Amino acid sequence: MTTLHEVKDANSKIAKEYVNEVFETVIARNPFESEFHQAAKEIFDSLIPVFIKHPHYIDQNILERMVEPERVISFRVPWIDDQGKVQVNRGFRVQFNSAIGPYKGGVRFHPSVNAGIIKFLGFEQIFKNSLTGLPIGGGKGGADFDPKGKSDGEIMRFTQSFMTELYRYIGPDIDVPAGDIGVGAREIGFMYGQYKRIRGGFEAGVLTGKGLGYGGSLARTEATGYGTVYFVEEMLKDRGQSFKGSTVVVSGSGNVSIYAMEKAMQLGAKVVACSDSNGYIYDQNGINLDTVKRLKEVERKRIKEYVAEHPGALYFEGCSGIWSIPCDIALPCATQNEIDEAAAKILVANGVIAVGEGANMPSTLDAIDVFLKNKVLFGPAKAANAGGVAVSALEMSQNSMRLSWTFDEVDAKLHKIMENIYRNCVKAADEYGHPGNLVVGANIAGFLRVADAMIVQGVI
Numbered sequence: 001m002t003t004l005h006e007v008k009d010a011n012s013k014i015a016k017e018y019v020n021e022v023f024e025t026v027i028a029r030n031p032f033e034s035e036f037h038q039a040a041k042e043i044f045d046s047l048i049p050v051f052i053k054h055p056h057y058i059d060q061n062i063l064e065r066m067v068e069p070e071r072v073i074s075f076r077v078p079w080i081d082d083q084g085k086v087q088v089n090r091g092f093r094v095q096f097n098s099a100i101g102p103y104k105g106g107v108r109f110h111p112s113v114n115a116g117i118i119k120f121l122g123f124e125q126i127f128k129n130s131l132t133g134l135p136i137g138g139g140k141g142g143a144d145f146d147p148k149g150k151s152d153g154e155i156m157r158f159t160q161s162f163m164t165e166l167y168r169y170i171g172p173d174i175d176v177p178a179g180d181i182g183v184g185a186r187e188i189g190f191m192y193g194q195y196k197r198i199r200g201g202f203e204a205g206v207l208t209g210k211g212l213g214y215g216g217s218l219a220r221t222e223a224t225g226y227g228t229v230y231f232v233e234e235m236l237k238d239r240g241q242s243f244k245g246s247t248v249v250v251s252g253s254g255n256v257s258i259y260a261m262e263k264a265m266q267l268g269a270k271v272v273a274c275s276d277s278n279g280y281i282y283d284q285n286g287i288n289l290d291t292v293k294r295l296k297e298v299e300r301k302r303i304k305e306y307v308a309e310h311p312g313a314l315y316f317e318g319c320s321g322i323w324s325i326p327c328d329i330a331l332p333c334a335t336q337n338e339i340d341e342a343a344a345k346i347l348v349a350n351g352v353i354a355v356g357e358g359a360n361m362p363s364t365l366d367a368i369d370v371f372l373k374n375k376v377l378f379g380p381a382k383a384a385n386a387g388g389v390a391v392s393a394l395e396m397s398q399n400s401m402r403l404s405w406t407f408d409e410v411d412a413k414l415h416k417i418m419e420n421i422y423r424n425c426v427k428a429a430d431e432y433g434h435p436g437n438l439v440v441g442a443n444i445a446g447f448l449r450v451a452d453a454m455i456v457q458g459v460i
């Protein structure tokens with residue numbers, strides 16, 4: 001007679017084989033897209049306990065379906081620079097999964113953008129958006145355009161050209177883009193204006209992150225950074241700790257980083273370092289956020305300029321050194337793979353107690369292993385930075401209702417959403433045999449909602 005143990009072993013073998021097979025397909029179908037492989041690998045491995053417990057997902061071949069985008073759009077973006085020269089960039093929109101709502105996700109303008117980067121971001125977005133509990137599917141877009149050093153006129157001409165092609169694929173019930181690296185309020189404004197001219201109607205819900213004067217939501221600007229800190233606060237609470245009196249390092253100095261710093265400071269932390277793509281500043285007295293906001297949000301200058309105004313502060317060329325600054329809490333809010341195994345080991349050696357990912361996939365798989373093995377509280381991006389897209393979904397709600405909530409109303413909803421995400425991740429990690437592992441918890445909780453919706457909708 002077959003014992004229960006033997007059945008479990010057999011199921012475990014089948015689940016692992018299934019995951020490996022699909023992963024091989026991903027590599028073969030998407031050669032050279034290393035970031036996409038990395039995002040897929042992390043999620044696939046987390047899902048093995050789900051496939052062991054519920055083999056019907058394997059029968060449905062749910063993983064191979066999920067990892068194949070519903071649609072990938074790639075297009076030419078021609079524009080004229082200030083010298084009158086014609087420039088050409090490549091634009092993308094990946095409409096990854098619409099099982100639980102219209103495609104939703106940001107647009108990134110950065111020279112590193114290619115199909116693999118947008119696919120990794122889009123794939124992550126499916127699970128992140130699912131975790132918010134709100135009705136939004138997963139998508140992502142971008143272009144290999146470098147906004148650095150461009151004039152407002154160049155940014156406008158590029159962005160209008162980008163939207164002149166993108167408009168035909170999006171809509172308030174179809175696909176709702178927003179910002180990401182290199183795309184903020186200015187770019188969203190230009191995109192919205194161009195969409196409205198082409199469509200000939202005021203469809204506020206087609207984009208989020210809009211200005212407050214034309215359908216934007218209060219607290220959207222702050223949402224990703226605040227949300228990351230709310231998430232970390234929950235992790236700390238469970239260990240009887242808090243931000244109060246802690247030393248914090250936050251990489252980046254863009255929208256996510258600035259508002260993560262602001263909320264951490266409000267909760268009594270001392271933030272001693274932040275960075276941009278050239279280097280980082282260290283201010284042992286605590287960073288002056290007003291200076292960072294003015295330099296970055298108004299003057300669009302380099303973070304290096306900070307030290308001229310604050311003589312006690314130091315500037316270091318290059319970004320990775322920021323993780324050698326001793327801290328209790330690290331919030332990577334710059335970009336993907338900014339913490340590798342070596343950086344993670346230094347953080348651990350310096351006694352870090354919590355890491356909350358404000359950027360998308362800022363830690364490599366090896367770095368995550370280091371954190372988990374050393375019992376560092378680790379808030380993975382798709383959970384910890386979901387506050388931005390969550391408030392985007394609240395912006396869509398307000399647009400549909402043609403009214404707007406106060407800052408405090410939106411902030412309170414954001415806070416609740418982040419608490420719920422945290423609880424759901426903890427619960428899923430417990431239920432599937434990995435207590436305390438929020439990477440597994442986030443991936444499983446995000447997966448189940450989308451997978452179940454897909455299955456009841458037939459073979460889609």
Ligand code: GLU
Nearest residue numbers: 105106178179180389392
């Ligand atoms: N780009 C953000 C993210 O990675 C926000 C997306 C949105 O608001 O749609 O989640």
